[in-house]
Amino acid sequence: MTGLEAVLWDMDGTLIDSEPAWIRAQGVLAKRFGCKWTHADALALVGSTMEQTVRALQDAGVELDEVAVQSALQEDVLAEMHRGLVWRPGALEIMRELCRAGIRQAIVTTSPNTLAQVVVDALADEVTLATVITGDDVACGKPHPEPYLLAASRLGVDITHCVAIEDSPIGLTAAVASGACAIGVPHDTELEEAMDRTIWPTLARRGVRDLCELIGARE
CATH class of the missing domain: 3.40.50.1000 (HAD superfamily/HAD-like)
Incomplete structure (x- = not known):
């Protein structure tokens, strides 16, 4: 060794x-489509890939394609990060x-x-x-x-x-x-x-x- x-x-x-920013972004997107999305749902995705997160939101009822879901999440989180880490x-x-x-x-x-x-x-x-x-x-x-x-x-x-x-x-x-x-x-x-x-x-x-x-x- x-x-x-x-x-x-x-x-x-x-x-x-930064996890709170991801959780908020997921909640905002789910609410936009009237989906049921709980804090527990978001916590279950901590550490997941973007693909897994997108799929979970789509399964919950977010009616956007993969690129659109990813873009929406990233824009929200990036804006939060630019406000200060x-x-x-x-x-x-x-x-x-x-x-x-x-x-x-x-x-x-x-x-x-x-x-x-x-x-x-x-x-x-x-x-x-x-x-x-x-x-x-x-x-x-x-x-x-x-x-x-x-x-x-x-x-x-x-x-x-x-x-x-x-x-x-x-x-x-x-x-x-x-x-x-x-x-x-x-x-x-x-x-x-x-x-x-x-x-x-x-x-x-x-x-x-x-x-x-x-x-x-x-x-």
Whole structure:
């Protein structure tokens, strides 16, 4: 084991508190078509691909094609993000520390490039990302491990030497399946304890040393 080589970050709900924006956008669209759409319906989609979200809304009665549903959701969420990003507790602090330590970082998200770029731009002055994997880059989104495996491939590192940090059951499933050292930090949804992942209640007061210890424990 060569130690920690990269940290792979989920975006929505892990780096930024954007899930409320997605939930509101879904609710607005469902209301427009008089559909029944509950908070539980929205929470069930946390971490899902855009295709899965679009299909769920169409099944609920949103009478728009896939492109139109996706565009409506993205426009609402993008407008909310441009009004200001809300960072999850401890996320920026760890990212800055990793940057100072020379450990590469990547974003691995199911969101499209347009939304991920807002976060990349917000980080640019303090944190340089080695790569960004979005829902536009993969054939199979989370819970499939492809997004994480693609990130490791682009970085030229062994996925087992990477930490992947997620907030949702769907994302955590992808992280575990990829072979990464998976950390779950629950936000809007509960995460189950298991031997194949580590659950932290928050990223606050966590740092590079904590991440390195988790990789070291896999030896």
